[in-house]
Amino acid sequence: MTLEAQTGSTERPPGPSALDRVHQILLDTARQLGSSLDPDAIFVRMLESVRGAMRCDGLIVSSFDREQSLIRCVYACVGGNVIDPATLPPLPFRSDSGGMQSQVIRTGKPTLFCDVQERVRDPKGRYYEVDPTGGVRDLRDAGPPLARSAIMAPLRLEGEVVGVVQVSADTQDAYSRLDLELLEGISLLLAVALENARLFRRVQGELDERRRAEQELRETEEALREADRRKDEFLATLGHELRNPLNPIRSAVELLRRRGEPDRDARWAQDVIQRQIVHLTRLIDDLLDVSRITQGKLELRRSDVTLDEVLEAAVESARPMAEAAGQTLMVQVAGSLMRLHADPIRLAQVFANLLDNASKYSPSGTRIEITIERQEDHVAVQIRDEGRGIRPEHLARVFDLFYQAGRSEGRVHDGLGLGLTLVKRLVEMHGGTVQVTSDGLDRGSRFVVRLPLAESRSHGPASPHGPSGARGPWRFLVADDNRDSVESLAMLLQFEGHEVKMAYDGGEALEIAASGWAQVLLLDIGMPRMNGYQLAERVRSEPWGRDLVLIAATGWGQEEDRRRSLESGFDAHLVKPVDPEGLMQLVSGLASRLAATSNGRNH
Template identity: 35%
Template sequence: MRTSPRLGGRGGKCYPSKGELARRVVQFRRSPAARRARAGLSGPAHGVACIRAGVDLVLALRRRLVRSVQGYLRRRRIHDVARFVRRRRRGSRRGRGRRRRQPRARALAPLPGQRLVRIRRRRARVSRSGCATRERLGCAPAAAKALTRSFAGTPRCGKGALRSRVRLTPRRNAMTLEAAAMPEDDPRARLESLEREIEHLRGENQRLLDVQRGVSSVSDGSTPPSAASMRPIAEALPHLVWIWGLDGPEYYNRRFVEYTGRTIETGRKVSWVEHVHPDDRERAARTFARSQQTGEIYECEARVRGVNGQYRWFLSRAWPMYGPDGRPERWFGALTDIDEHKRNEAALASLYEVAERERKRMERLQAFTAKLSAARTIREVIDAIVTEGRKAFGASRGVFAKLVAEPGFLEIVRMEGWPDEMRALWLGRRLPLLEELPLTDAVRADTPIYFRDRASLEARYPEFARRVLGTEALLVLPIRAGGSQVGALGLLYDAPPHFTDDDDRREMQTFARLSGQAFERGQLFDTAKAEMQRAEEANHAKDLFLGMMSHELRTPLTAILGWATILRGRLPPPETLAKALQVIERNARAQAQLIDDLLDVTKILAGSMRIEVQDVDPLAVMEAALDVVRPAAMAKGVDIVRALDAGVLPLRADPARLQQVVWNLLSNAVKFTPAGGQIFVTLLGDDSHVELAVEDTGKGIPSAFLPYIFEPFRQADVGTTRAHGGLGLGLAIVRHLVDLHGGVIEATSPGEGKGARFVVRLPRRQDSFAVSPGASLYGFGPALGSSLEGHRILVIDDEPDVLEMLASYLSSRGATVLVASSAAEGLWKIKESRPDVVVCDIGMPGQDGYHFIEQLRSALPVEGSTTPVVALTAYARPEDRTRALLHGFDTHVAKPLDPSELAAVIERLSTSKVAARSRAS
């Protein structure tokens, strides 16, 4: 012991030196009491500051660093402590200062066994109740003051001396200050390790903490209280309290026993983990075992089974109670019911998950909508559907198949995420709708197809599953646009997807609906673009046509006017006169032909071209046309080879128009075949059709122009250097005339310089001709004498006036007439009365004529297969007639009509039916 002025000794009193105090501090830190202090169960050896309501403790190492400490606190917004450090200087009026500090002292009143250390600018001193701290240090009061002064004083130590180091260690509801030796040359000696951590107490566990502090001993040799002494407090707590000793359970409070049904006796026989949920047992047991080994506070959330067999969530906490040897000899714990809190957490987590899922779904839909809005053409829309569909639903691969113009087929137009060999195999391939594939089935059924696993996919589509190895799941969404199917999107997954709930299904439906809307917009855009392009081309073709028409009209006029002028001036020699008259006649005929073509095109465009049908010998028509073109062919050196079947039966047609068709084809062949070439003319026929063909070895047709060969005003060569004249109207007129006769015409060519082939197929049935829109058959008289005596006729039309007119006229011709105002009524009357001929309108409410004919042919196989049906309709375009025949009608008659013509058609159909019956019998 020695006097140490540096430690604040006064009057020559002896205090322990600084080194002695440091030695005692180190010795105490190794004692059991220090271990208990570090566990937070009793007051620490070097002074404890109880911090409540956000009040912090500041320890300044050097007097001259007070400002730095204040700045540190200010930066961390610890304003109260900063004001506390600055609030008072040391004064002579101690009593007055003590009275002023009483409110602060009461606010910082320590718990039993704890001591408060206040920090001032120049020194720190132990509070009036700090005797326990001095006793633990084993030094006189003045030495304790000197020690606390050394924490915040200004000692000046030489090299090799020790300086104080302070560390703030959180211990539940307090901060522990520990002093340790540190070399002077440590760069952190001026302001070392100022650490802070504030932990707020949980309100519902305040009483438990108070009990813990109450049972903690304040002296080194004190004995922890027994379980019996804790019962009054434990029974009053709203928790499940237990005490666990070295040999097992020592105490359960009443609430614990009532909930678990577990007593001390049963607790020693059955492990406590048996009451814990199986999913939580391992974690709870492992955490408690670790706490027993380390002496740490035990805290674990687990589900505990009650006497009713149900589990509830509890927060389990336990604190070690130390014996005289400093080792935990029992544990004081409590279970706090947090089941409602957990349920709220689960509900909140579920809501958050739903909200997050909805947010992501909205983001996906927004991104998809943005992509679709940017897409304009069908191709861009399909690309966006496949790309965004893969992203939205997390698919590995995507494919889109579109319905094509050819009925009954899907064409694969987009594949994404596929290997190159699969793309080469499938892209552009057409799939029949009747083929058993996921894409075709989804389109036929108009419903999504979803396979969650590969086993179900292989069970339904084994062949398809073998082609797509590695696919674990499949989703197919049919796409509708404008109320009709347009295609399907297929998504394939290498791993099972995670969407299965109703929200995901609604997202799929929304995705398909948005895709259909975008597809419809794309169709409109493509249609508008095509129409604009077509209009521009038509306008350009019109300009070219006007130029060619001027040329074609002026050329023959030049020859005619020129020779007329020559003949008027003087009479030429006889041979010159004959040549002049021949030139004038030839050019006049050419000009007349041009005018006729122009008039025919005008009639076609106006829909007023008529045909006068009668029995025609096709062989005679072919011979007449050949006689017309043969002189021109011989003059050019072109050989015409004929192969005409003399046994071809007659057909109903307009002989003049049919000859015009053949003449136009032969004239074109002669025009475009060079000298020495050949023209092959064939005529074939059977019971149902007549086929005539004209093939040449001439110039041929470019493949790019072949689709436009029958359009008016279109020519492959429109330049000023073209070798052949004409307006480009002949083939357009030919196609229209063939359409009026109910036939078809097609052109083929291997390429330029390889010739061309034109084939015309005309139906032989006497009733198979059609009338163009607006054409009238009134005044045509082949059927005026037709008799329908003994014929039973059913007329179906939703217009009463039409029904009355037809019934009256057909009855006057001797027929038995039945009438029906709807398709359903007509089917019933066919089944009941079996008429000889049915006349049915196409456009009717509810069920139209197409639905009627389909039901007739399928639902009534006996009556439907033998009963002739006439389509009587105002839908009179050529494509309408073709559609009617494809659906199963025997013939097509357009409105307005001549009743006598309808009578002739009915008579022929009825006669054919009688003949068919006689052949069958």
């Protein structure tokens, strides 16, 4: 250790016993300071070590801010009283000053000062004194200080002076070189202890910040899940509320169609209403399907199906819109060898959306062509139109959710910008790809869907859904709290030759069902008194209800709704607006049970 004394006296080197005492004090101090990570506790233990080793009428620990050239008090104990360090104003560090702390910082050496009273008269220095009560006085214009001698040692970290430790006494020549050496050792230990405490506080702060961030993340995730749940509920409710009024409209239009050949204007009006019902139904379906896919809730129901069957369903769905627009659909036949292991309904939805998109952006008198090409173990289906085309800068975004290229050019077409997003997601779920190309505006567009082919296998003729000609007549119970929906569907069924009874709540429906009259129960889900699920469970629990055909006809169309319907005992789950022809085909498939019901019960 390097020592510097501001005195003219000479001292004999300390003996072995004195050095042993110094070493023991330093060992004890190291244990004491190292056992705490609290700065206040560290200062208290340091004060105890200093008091046990030398006279200590005052102890001040200061930090040195090199950037601001300021010396600030961080701990002070005078006359046995701990003083608030904020009562001592910061001192400027001057390299040319004779100030005691500035000298220790400048030289980096521990120093013994025996001339404190002379030092405080230095005009370049600035000195304050704290009395035992915490009072502060500026020594520049005051009398001599109480302190007569002092020792100071630098606080070092990684070789750099970061502060000063000063111990003072109210008597002259109170300290020796051994005291100075001891204080330097204590200062080294103090610097390490304070740095450990600082690092601990920083780590603790980082951990606290991480915990806060993790808690905020958990709260945000929970809020997002809640928002997502509410969005699902809103979309499901929206779909239900929009589908409900479509059901009586569709039934009424179908009834008008079947009641005789209308004049040309009436036929045109019926066609318009029918097309718009289909269009609105698709918008609702697309909105809910995109929501399901983005959440990973949509599941494919795969089966072996030919590509022709899929395309036939898609063309049948899209043809009315194309014909109304004066466009021609041209479809290449794939043949029985083009087989897919896919969800036929979802793939038909893919191609119907692409055909609708082609029709929407094509003028009257143009052609929309579907061509098919086998590519090893894949098949490529191209849908080409002669429409408005797509600018090159829009090609990369046509599959983005809610994106419509026409909006940037002041053209807005029907739709929500969901159809092509749904196409891409559904194709990818089938292990395929979809690409779009266009030669520019007014040059048409080409969408190519590539799908994996199923392995070749022998296929016998398809078995029909039910016995040939199994069309009834049957006895229907139609139950719904929407009177228009009940009465319009009842009239349509009666026109087809079936017998119908109507109910407007679950309780009334149960009474009619329990009478043994009905063969087919066509039930809404959200009815008063007893909902459709409860009614189905009650019917299935009765001996007379086990062979009845139960069909849910509802605006609720989520996968969870379908699953719950089947668990409650329904044979099928139809989503409004109900397709009358599809309903008849479904009931025909269950004709054997209806025959058993009719033969086994006396009505």
